[in-house]
Amino acid sequence: MKVSLSWLKDYVTVDVDVVELAEALTMRGLEVSALLDRYAYLDRVLVGSVTHVAPHPHADTLSICQVDAGTGIKPVVCGATNIKEGARVPIALPGAKLLSGDTIEAGDIRGQPSEGMLCSEAELALGTDSSGVLLLPSTAEPGCGIASALGLSDTLIEFDLTPNRSDCLSVIGIAREVAAILKTPVKYPGVKLPQGERPIEELTSVTIEASDHCPRYAARVVTGVQIGPSPFWLQDRLHSVGLRAINNVVDVTNFVLMEMGQPLHAFDFDRLAEHRIVVKTARDGQIFTTLDGTERPLSADMLMICDGRGPVALAGIMGGLESEIEDHTTAVLIESAYFNPITTRRTAKRLGLNTESSFRFERGVDPVGVKRALDRAAQLMVELAGGQLAEGVIDAYPRPFEQRVIELSVKRTNRHLGTQLKRDEVGTYLQSIEVHTEPLDEDRLKVVPPSFRVDISRPEDLMEEVARLRGYDQLPTTHPVSHAVAKKPDKKLRVRERLRELLAGCGFSEIVTYSFIDKDACDQLLLDGDDRRRQMVWIHNPLTEDQEVMRTSLLPGLLATMHRNSTQRSENLRIFELGKVFLRTGPDQLPEEVEMISGLWTGARYGDTWHFKETKVDFYDMKGVVEAVLAGLNITGARFAPLTADGVPYMRLGHAAQVRAGNETLGAVGALSRQVLRNFGLKRAAYCFDLNFDRLVAHVSDEKHAKALSRFPATTRDMALIVDIGLEAHRILDFIAKMGQELMRDVEIFDVYKGPPIPEGKKSMALRFTYQSFERNITDSEVNSVHETVTHNVLKQFNAQLPADSGG
């Protein structure tokens, strides 16, 4: 919403600086988003002095003028005949952008250079005369800006209004607020209607068949009008707020719309079949051509203005092509109505048609102001287009506006705002914006808001008005009484924070990607047809095609991030994301939201530095990360098992493991399959982990018990075994653990080797055992005997051998 200061001043005396006024309006809830120079479009139009005029050698009607625009003499080819040497004229320099939308360019006119344009007052939108170049007073200084030479100065105040303040969608609406701020009265325009001729009832009728959608419809008729351009003052007002002047009748409706906020429509009365108006809903499938020439499909809940034959306007949105005002129109029916906001909004949304008119009806116009605006328009039309006003008005008003009466408790107002206002102070604030108040008792006021404040219906709305008018900055700043009941922070929140710290400690950086992804992600991940992750939640109106579904896995986001970084030559990447995935449940139902933690490592374990040669990341690096995280979260008893073909199709078989805790699968860790990497446009190997965070949390234990430490020395013994190549290490370790040797403190695998001299199909595995007692020193022979038993059992259990050279 834009208002020019000069127009505003028609209705309210402004005796403060516009910057100060803008600040005050902003602080009262009408946010001023910009203050603009109304004549900025004249920035490149300067005063020029004509030093020489010569006929154009190739065109009789043109002349070549030499014009001094302060910075040297420029040739300008011009067609005007009123130019004489020594005249002061406006010259638009190349780059000037006039209100018509034309941009001036330097060029060549019939073989002669022309470095600008000499302008008429119409071309500069400073008047209506287009017969010749605008002649400026001889005192005008060449090179001076045309606006300052003519003393033109006006500020456009641009508002960013909130949807509740429909009453401010007009110059008078803004003037009311300004008046309340400056404590000065609003100067409403007086309406003086000329004497009518024939009674309107003899000319036309209005029938409302859908009063829910149209509670009020008023009309007047003006006959014998002469369509023509509006006077300059009217065109100027419209120009100032960015509207184009069209003709006197249409301009009047637009003027009243901007002035009062009431959308009006002017019909060519003689083109209304049977000269009558019927307000009713459309038929499904009917087609209607709006005055912008577009054919619009209608449906049964759209409200139409019809004549005796059919639709002539989309109610409150746009008129029809068939009844538009044309140059030969001689009689006009002016419509001023109140259309239901919801009806208007639905139709406008459905048709994708947002107009100045629909914008206001959607937000609610002043139901009482309907007739005043009609009268104002009728008066102006008679004045500007001639003609006779029909006597009387048709005012079909099947659903009269009900005045709202609100009881306001001053005590509650003070409680709400933290203030200590007196009853009469509250009253005074409200009266300043035309709210009627009347004391009921010591505490309460009977309040009647004006009809144009459609947003005020409850006591709290009035409290806001009081707060707003007093100024939020004038309200006290206090501190609430605390009840000091602190709950223990949610376990999930704590685990999340810890998890991020742990992963950062492992060198992983957190990424955050969009929750919506490409619908092809499931195919790219090679998910089976019946994989739960194929149950995707689709977005009805996605922003782009690759953001069409809610993610069911974090991997596409990680892989896309790897891709984006690789294009930036960041090939060594350790990243993770902690976030939700969304699994569809049923139509029109909320999906299941599961939180996941997934990570990706690609490139080097160690980059190439002076310390190390670059080493590529491998499975055990990533497994180590998962182990470190599980240990850091105090999750004990997690297990890794070889991945089977089902379940995790995006990982490489034999290079990936399932992560389990208790009887649950937490997720998987391993190499991404080459096919999947290719599907995401990636060439380099990558390892990932993909764990269910919600399940992980359940296994996090807050309990930590310190174990006693032995005071006695520990002894180690090594054991080298030759076993089948397929024997999993965890089977040996589990077996040893189950033996329950009380002196055994620890076992670790310190070497695995395949290849000669180890026979084919076998591998060697070296284990180191630590023995220690809590009660005493243990002797070598004691350790030897225990170790021998363990060795014997292991050999037997796994059909293993000791290496030949150890004499086993």
Next chain:
Amino acid sequence: MHKQSSMKEALEGVEKEALEAIKMISDLAGAKALRTRYLGRKGVVTALLREVSGLPAEERPGAGRLANKVKQTLEQAFDEALKELEQSIAESQEEALDVTLPGRPLAQGHVHPITQIAQAICEIFQRLGFDIVEGPDVELDYYNFEALNIPRDHPARDMQDTFYISDNVVLRTHTSPIQVRVMESQPPPVCIIAPGKAYRVDSDISHTPMFHQVEGLMVQEDISFGDLKGILTTFVHQIFDEETSLRFRPSFFPFTEPSAEVDILCVICRGKGCRVCSHTGWLEVLGAGMVHPAVFEMVGYDTDRYTGFAFGMGIERIAMLKYGIEDIRKFYENDIRFLEQF
């Protein structure tokens, strides 16, 4: 007796003197000279040993033992001192490390800036007694709009361009639905903070279709607009600093009345006016207000007894101001070179 005791004194005196001197040794030549002085053929100890033979017979064995012990002690001390000296000379001749070469790198990851700011915001409110709650990203139209006094076909829906899943299911456009879910599930008092993702159909330099918000809600008896001002002032002073003043302006949200837009003094130019604040000196960072009675009615709270305030803010906005980031999309490009700065 006299002679013997003076011999003993002499030996002990020499021993003490020589040990002191050995401690002061700093170079090989000095060490050798010192050794000759005490243990050489004409050395002090050698001379004393010779004197032993001139003592009376009954005194000779005792004095002899003592003299030999002193000699041995000093020889050992000289040997050790020389060895140490040689070692330190050898060390000092080894090649020195280039201590300016980079150390062996330990990879350090970085928590996403949005997470860091969200945590910082939540921590402040937790200290003020707010509990953290969360809610679903995919939300019912009812919680996202209707229960917040935004009926269907209301122009306020234009304020938030919505992603629809179906007629009744949307991607939440703000974290405000969590308010309603909490109030539905418990009676007052309520004092919560709700961080999370939100979604709107919007994408440019200052909007991404997904972004993060923190919503706050406090409901109890006699909460006033003044209390809202107090809490938010404390918050802004902690997340920025005490010099960051606040400005409350009337605004409109369907679920609060009165509603306020909260501006802070531009943290870049401190109010002088710059590009970031569009030369106004102020930055809009928060929306807030007193909970609308229609919202309380929807969850069955007694509007006569309870009042409350709610507020919401964009985490990206705060992060951009704190870190000097101008394009919001940077947060979601996840360029590692960007992430590693935080």
